[in-house]
Amino acid sequence: MSTAQPFVELAEIEAARSAIAATVRRTPVNKSPSLSELLGCPVHLKLEHTQITGSFKLRGATNAVASLSDADKQRGVAGVSTGNHGRGLAHAAKAAGVRCIICMSRLVPQAKIDGIKAQGAEVRIVGNSQDEAQLEVDRLVDEDGLTMIPPFDHRAIIAGQGTLGLELLEQVPDVATVLVPLSGGGLVSGVAAALKAMRPDVRIIGISMERGPAMHECLKAGGPVLVKELATLADSLGGGIGLGNQLTFAMTRDLVDDVVLVSEAEIAAGIRHIYWQERQIVEGAGAVGVAALLSRKIESVGPVAAILSGGNIDMKQHHRVISGEDVDVTQEAA
Template sequence: MTDARLTLADVFAARRRLDGRIARTALVPSPSLAERVGVPVHLKLEQRQITGSFKLRGATNALLALSEDARARGVVAASTGNHGRALAHAARKAGVRCVVCMSRLVPGNKVEGIRRLGAEIRIVGRSQDDAQKEVDRLVAEESLTMLPPFDHPDIIAGQGTLGLELVEDCPELETVLVPLSGGGLIAGVALAVKTAKPDARVVGISMARGAAMHASLMAGRPVAVEELPTLADSLGGGIGLGNRWTFRMVRELVDEIVLLDEAEIAAAVRHAYWQEQEVVEGAAAVGIGALLAGKVRPHGPAVAVLSGRNIDMSLHQRLIAGEDVQLDATAG
């Protein structure tokens, strides 16, 4: 880990860099969830970014922060789908070569979405760690610049701009529920929210199957976990044994981590569609799932971040119809 620290000034610098390049997404009330938990609940509709997820913030900020020389060499990243799509979009806008490395667990719809944006695709192995080995090779052999999906200061600062919007649009918020994977989103959001509101609770929500950040925090250091098929596929992958930024920030800034089983994730996707009229992927629905399951019980105004919509629509149709989807059917 590094001794350097991100500050709110870095998040505001990211906001200036992103001005006009991303959407300021809506924050809307959820009467159905408010009735369920007894306090006001709002949904941050980050799935409405042009690439379908919050990842556009960090990827665009990090790419724009690169030197001209680094951009000229091109960029590369490992991804479970959404970061790759965001980086491909930002790179195409900037005229920069982009290579995205993914494992065979990444759903086909996410792979094709990245390919359509003009990125070069490399499918390697069955885990994010396998994909990262290909990234490392390309950095060494072709001098590409790595922009990882979460463990990078400019990525975290970009995601933190979402937190700025939360405290501006809902100054009374007391609890924020944030999907948790490698920690880039929750680290940035927690930095912004807790700087403005130190007493606010930031809760990370992940899946029970292969939650790497949770396992690492329990161990007191970054650890490897087996990557398993899950309805929350965007939350898969490790945090990197050499994690330099997000492990420490999550440990210091996040108040609680909650894990959901597959049935709870499926119920959340269904609720988002039938009650909120929102199409979201499993990873994006976990905040809703935690409230529905009673695993988070806020005592004041709460916000659940809906982080992405890039779900295979045939899978979505099966989920909202109430089908008990078998996990191997989600492996992609």
């Protein structure tokens, strides 16, 4: 049974910002003329897919590695990932001279596996879900003494992701609604903690996919439950939240105003729109906010900001999607 910890606070997020400032990029915000016209209010896109490793995950990973003791750094780190956390952790560990092992399931696209290896980390493919890959991380911690840095349910990770919220509020001071891709809840918890501390009136909406939306199902159940991981264009949003979840479930429950789900077709439409209208290349997980806007699932009240959280998509898949092909990953993964 989990024992909930106090929520990550603004002071921790501000400290994280100082800790990562020298090595993590401040990403730009663009106003979208096409989406602003569609919604009838200003729509801004936070281009976090232009982060150094192609996703927001570098923020939390860098902060987590910076918080390690010298002894922990000597032993090395391990983590489970659907791709982007692994890439961010591998980058942060390499910069700090720390050994890094990333464990992943067979559902992770090869492009993301290759990206992690290119950062110098060792990759181990275990099972068909993040939960199964986590078992190998647990073994590395128990038998080899490595320090586990999880992808979301960790104070330093959440505080690092929250730095994105601080940036966004500086860039769009009058923002009224923020759309945040939702998986295990690290990003939405950090962004919500930052924004709600400074602007309690801002609406935070988590966006996930219809296929295997773990946090959404856990919120409905009233606590962490097992949710089957399914193939989806938004592969970075796959995986459970952990039955022993300490932070992100409660923070999402208490700080996030709503959760919206989008279909595979809507995610594909989001990827296409972002490419053809915004001239940006994003992965499925990074497109879910725009997908929700295009499908009119978001009530537009005041300026809206959507976080384009990652751009690490297989370019062959991206070409197929933007060319209008009906890319059915559910069939291709069978």
